[in-house]
Amino acid sequence: MFELDINLIKVLIFLSFLILADVIMGISISLKNNEFNFEKLPNFLKTEVLPYYLSILSLSFLSMIEDVQGLGFQAITWTAIVAYGSKVIFVEIKNKISLLFNIDV
Numbered sequence: 001m002f003e004l005d006i007n008l009i010k011v012l013i014f015l016s017f018l019i020l021a022d023v024i025m026g027i028s029i030s031l032k033n034n035e036f037n038f039e040k041l042p043n044f045l046k047t048e049v050l051p052y053y054l055s056i057l058s059l060s061f062l063s064m065i066e067d068v069q070g071l072g073f074q075a076i077t078w079t080a081i082v083a084y085g086s087k088v089i090f091v092e093i094k095n096k097i098s099l100l101f102n103i104d105v
Helices: 006-032 040-063 073-100
Strands: none
Touching: 006 040, 006 073, 040 073
């Protein structure tokens, strides 16, 4: 009924570390610029992190159910993970690194 995919779980843990690194770098940039507002942090989590990560978690859960695996949910899940992970790495973290260390990219 339920088949645990270890590789998928490892990727989800890695993706959560990427999100955490993105949040920490965003906080660091706002502290560096003296613009940190604690009230904006829950709004960021509500609008940026939770909708994407929770949808990936739900797709991952569906792709581990044996009855649903034949419908192609594993391919959809891996595509969503790659798309969101690429956005986090190549857009968000890249921009934050350039802002944090004053590097023109």
